[in-house]
Amino acid sequence: xxxxxxxxxAIFGCVTCVVLGLMSVMNxxxxxxxxxxxxxxxxxxxxxxxxxxxxxxxxxxxEMAAPSLSQAMAPTNADERDQLKLRLxxxxxNNPNASSLFLTIKVISMGFGVMIGGGxxxxxxxxxxxxxxxxxxxxxxxxxxxxVMLRIIAAGRKDKIFMQLPDALDLLVVCVxxxxxxxxxxxxxxxxxxxxxxxxxxxxxxxxxxxxxxxxRRDCLREMGLRCGVDDMRALVATLINAERFGSSIxxxxxxxxDTMRLKRRQYAEERAQKTAVxxxxxxxxxxxxxxxxxxxxPAAVMMMKNFL
Numbered sequence: 001x002x003x004x005x006x007x008x009x010a011i012f013g014c015v016t017c018v019v020l021g022l023m024s025v026m027n028x029x030x031x032x033x034x035x036x037x038x039x040x041x042x043x044x045x046x047x048x049x050x051x052x053x054x055x056x057x058x059x060x061x062x063e064m065a066a067p068s069l070s071q072a073m074a075p076t077n078a079d080e081r082d083q084l085k086l087r088l089x090x091x092x093x094n095n096p097n098a099s100s101l102f103l104t105i106k107v108i109s110m111g112f113g114v115m116i117g118g119g120x121x122x123x124x125x126x127x128x129x130x131x132x133x134x135x136x137x138x139x140x141x142x143x144x145x146x147x148v149m150l151r152i153i154a155a156g157r158k159d160k161i162f163m164q165l166p167d168a169l170d171l172l173v174v175c176v177x178x179x180x181x182x183x184x185x186x187x188x189x190x191x192x193x194x195x196x197x198x199x200x201x202x203x204x205x206x207x208x209x210x211x212x213x214x215x216x217r218r219d220c221l222r223e224m225g226l227r228c229g230v231d232d233m234r235a236l237v238a239t240l241i242n243a244e245r246f247g248s249s250i251x252x253x254x255x256x257x258x259d260t261m262r263l264k265r266r267q268y269a270e271e272r273a274q275k276t277a278v279x280x281x282x283x284x285x286x287x288x289x290x291x292x293x294x295x296x297x298x299p300a301a302v303m304m305m306k307n308f309l
Contacts, residue, residue: 074103090229091154092199094206106146113142154229157199161230164197166265168204169236169258176251182240183211203228217244232261 075081081099088098095101117138121131168189175185187208190201203224210220218241225237236257243250 074100086226086229087150087154089227090157091150092157092202094227102146102150106143109146110139110142113138113140113145117141158228158230160199161203161228162232162268163265164193164200165230165232165236166258166262168193168197168200169254169261173251173254173258176254182217182250183208203233232264236261 075084084099084102088094088102093102114135115138118131118135120138121134125131125134171189171192172185175188176182180188186204190204190208193201206227207220207224210223211217221237221240225234228234239253239257240250242248243253
C-alpha cells in the first residue's frame with residue numbers, strides 16, 4: 001500500500017488514542033461500591049451535598065500528587081500541624097487531606113513564582129545577580145500568595161458566620177422551646193437556613209455528624225467553636241457547655257445569647273455606616289472633585305487667559 005493511503009489511518013489512530021487517554025485521565029468518577037468503601041474509611045464523605053461536593057479531575061490529581069509534593073513544606077511537629085488544620089478549618093476546608101493539598105498548592109505556586117521571577121530577571125538583567133534576586137522574590141511571592149488567599153477566605157467566612165449567627169440562634173431558641181433537643185434543633189436549623197446561612201449550617205451539620213459518631217457533645221461543641229474562629233461562636237459554645245454541665249435550661253441561655261449577638265450585629269452595622277462618610281472622602285477628592293473643578297473654574301481660566309494674552 002502507498003504511504004499516502006496509510007497516513008490518514010495512522011493519524012486517525014493516534015488522535016483516537018490521545019482522546020481516549022485524556023478521557024481516562026479526566027474521568028475520575030468511581031463506582032458506587034468504591035465510593036461506599038471510601039465512605040467507610042472516611043465518614044465525612046457520606047454527606048457530600050452538605051459538607052462538600054464530589055472531587056473533580058483537578059482535585060483528584062492534586063490528591064494523588066499531594067503526599068510527595070507536600071513533604072518539602074510539611075510541618076515538623078504536632079503543634080504546627082494542628083495550627084495548619086485549624087486555619088484551614090476556619091476557611092471551610094475540613095477535608096482530611098486539606099493540609100497536604102494546601103502545601104502542594106504552595107509548592108506549585110512557588111514553582112510558578114520561580115519561573116516568572118527567573119524569566120523576568122533574565123529578560124531584564126541577563127545572567128547577573130539581579131536575576132537571582134528576581135528569582136528569589138518570585139519564589140517568596142509564590143509561597144506567600146496561598147497564605148494571603150487563605151486568610152482572605154477565612155476572614156470572609158468568619159464575617160458570614162458572625163452575620164448569620166443571630167438568625168440561627170433565634171430559630172434554635174424556637175426549636176428548643178418547642179420541645180426539640182439541642183441536636184434535633186441544630187439539625188432543624190441547618191435544614192431551614194440552607195439558602196441564607198450556608199456556612200453556619202455546615203458547622204451545625206458537622207457537629208451533628210460527630211455526635212452521631214459517638215463523640216462527646218462537649219468536645220463536638222468545643223471543636224465547632226475553634227473551627228469557626230468567631231468570638232461569638234466561642235461564647236455560645238461556652239454557654240452551651242456550662243448549661244449542660246450544671247443542668248440548667250438551654251432555652252433562656254440561648255435567648256440571652258441571641259439578644260446579645262443581635263445587639264452586637266446592630267452595633268457593627270452602625271459602625272460601618274459611620275465609617276462610610278470617611279471612606280467616601282477619598283474617591284470624592286480623587287475622581288469627582290477634579291471634574292467639578294474643571295467645570296467650574298475652566299471657563300473663568302479661559303477668560304482670564306484671553307484677557308491677559
